[in-house]
Amino acid sequence: MLFCITFAQFLLFLNNIGTSKSNSALLTLNHPVISKMKKRFLILWTIWTLVGVALIYGISISDSRNSLATVIANVLSLSPLFGILFALSSFKASQQFNDWLQKEKKSQIYVAGGISFLFILPGLVTYKFDPYYSAIFAAVVFTVFGTLKQISNQEYSLTWTDFALWILLWIPFDLRWYMGILPATNDTYTWWSIAISVVGIIGWAGYRRADIGFNFVPRLKDLRTALLSFGLIMVFVVPPGLLTGFLTFHIPSSYNIPKLIIHFVGLFLTVALPEELFFRGILLRGLDKIYSKRWIPLVVSSLAFGLMHWNNVSTLSTQITYVCLAAVAGLGYGWAYRKSGNNLLAAILVHTLVDWTWKLFLAN
Numbered sequence: 001m002l003f004c005i006t007f008a009q010f011l012l013f014l015n016n017i018g019t020s021k022s023n024s025a026l027l028t029l030n031h032p033v034i035s036k037m038k039k040r041f042l043i044l045w046t047i048w049t050l051v052g053v054a055l056i057y058g059i060s061i062s063d064s065r066n067s068l069a070t071v072i073a074n075v076l077s078l079s080p081l082f083g084i085l086f087a088l089s090s091f092k093a094s095q096q097f098n099d100w101l102q103k104e105k106k107s108q109i110y111v112a113g114g115i116s117f118l119f120i121l122p123g124l125v126t127y128k129f130d131p132y133y134s135a136i137f138a139a140v141v142f143t144v145f146g147t148l149k150q151i152s153n154q155e156y157s158l159t160w161t162d163f164a165l166w167i168l169l170w171i172p173f174d175l176r177w178y179m180g181i182l183p184a185t186n187d188t189y190t191w192w193s194i195a196i197s198v199v200g201i202i203g204w205a206g207y208r209r210a211d212i213g214f215n216f217v218p219r220l221k222d223l224r225t226a227l228l229s230f231g232l233i234m235v236f237v238v239p240p241g242l243l244t245g246f247l248t249f250h251i252p253s254s255y256n257i258p259k260l261i262i263h264f265v266g267l268f269l270t271v272a273l274p275e276e277l278f279f280r281g282i283l284l285r286g287l288d289k290i291y292s293k294r295w296i297p298l299v300v301s302s303l304a305f306g307l308m309h310w311n312n313v314s315t316l317s318t319q320i321t322y323v324c325l326a327a328v329a330g331l332g333y334g335w336a337y338r339k340s341g342n343n344l345l346a347a348i349l350v351h352t353l354v355d356w357t358w359k360l361f362l363a364n
Contacts (some may be wrong), residue, residue: 041093041100049083056082063187073122080118081194085269087141088201089216101149101206108149111202112141115195122182133181141166144169149207156210158286165203169196170278187206193270200277212281213342222340226349229336233354236332237325238362246321247362264356272351279305279330280337280347298338302330329354 056078060071089096101107116138121127132208144165172178173196179188204210241247279301287297306327310319331353333347340346 016274018068028053040090041087044085044087044090044093045080047083048086049079049177051086052079052082060187067126069126070122073125074191076125077118077121078191078194081198084198085201086216088198089214090204091215091217094205094214098206100208101202102152102209108142108145112138112145115141115199119182119195121332130181140168144199144203145207148203152207152209155289156204156208156286157289158222158283160283162204162208162286166278166282169200173274175311176244190266190270193274197277200274200282204282204321210282210285211342212285213337213340213344214277214281215343215345218345219340219343222343222346222349225336225340225346226353229332229339229346229350230353230357232335233329233332233350234357237330237354241321241325241362244317246318246319246325246364247358248364249362252360260360263359264352267359268348268352268357271355273350275305275308276333276337276344276347279308280334281344284334284337285342294338298331298334302327302334305330305333 056075057071059075060066066074072096088097101111104110116134119137120129120134123134137187147161147165151159175190176189178192182191201212201214205212205214238247242249281302284301285298287300288294291297306323306325306329309322309326313319313322329351333351336350337344337347
């Protein structure tokens, strides 16, 4: 809890950057395209990218499988995405960036082209560049951004176009089809989880102008909602999980606090964030705009979330159990999302707490 409070204070500090003249002097960029962006976003992106460099370098260098070239590739390709993700988690910075996306005629070329370059970069550094995979990746990103920008004049509700793009991005990621086309790094899941989150946020919150509620600056209400939802999920999920044998309660013989914190942050960024973004931020929020009966979007999005877990286990009985328990958890995540005023942070926090507790005390 102390870690969460300290991290929240750090986020609040960064969220206030760029408001004073002294802070504005931190960054001087004269390029005509960049100068159209407000300095708050650019400063936050720079700071978080440097934080990402330190974190990703530390994690990559500790993996004995990684050569020096792989470590460099990881840092160069993932750190800027990490920076974009956290810069956009500031409400004011994301507003400025989204305004720029709408006003700048060539924003798709700059943003989609930049993200595509970050995909290509590991292959160039490690001499494993694949032009075919690179062309596929670039085509997907340009298609998502271009299509969502075309329908941005419509108020957001889940259209068939939105759903098709949702499938295009999520299903290959969930089934790990993407993993084999980034051969230059050993931790492809982390890269893809961050990348698909960035594409989803820029695509729907930026170009589509969907009010998905992406914001990492915490409020007390979000923390209370997350804790309450976590307690309710534990009450409804743990007993049937123990009775069916899907869950097994155990207490670790020892605790490595630094590793537990790293594990929590890893679950937050690479599991809870992309899943809550796509299932609550895009799917549930979009369905809420269609149906007047609020239970329908909640049930549909939760069932879809539960079904996503079918292939995570092998036997039929565990598949059915896993899907049911995950769907119930999905109801809790959706409730937290709505209860917090459609703020993704509450859903991401409770999702992280559930997965962290499961791995620590209940994994079979």
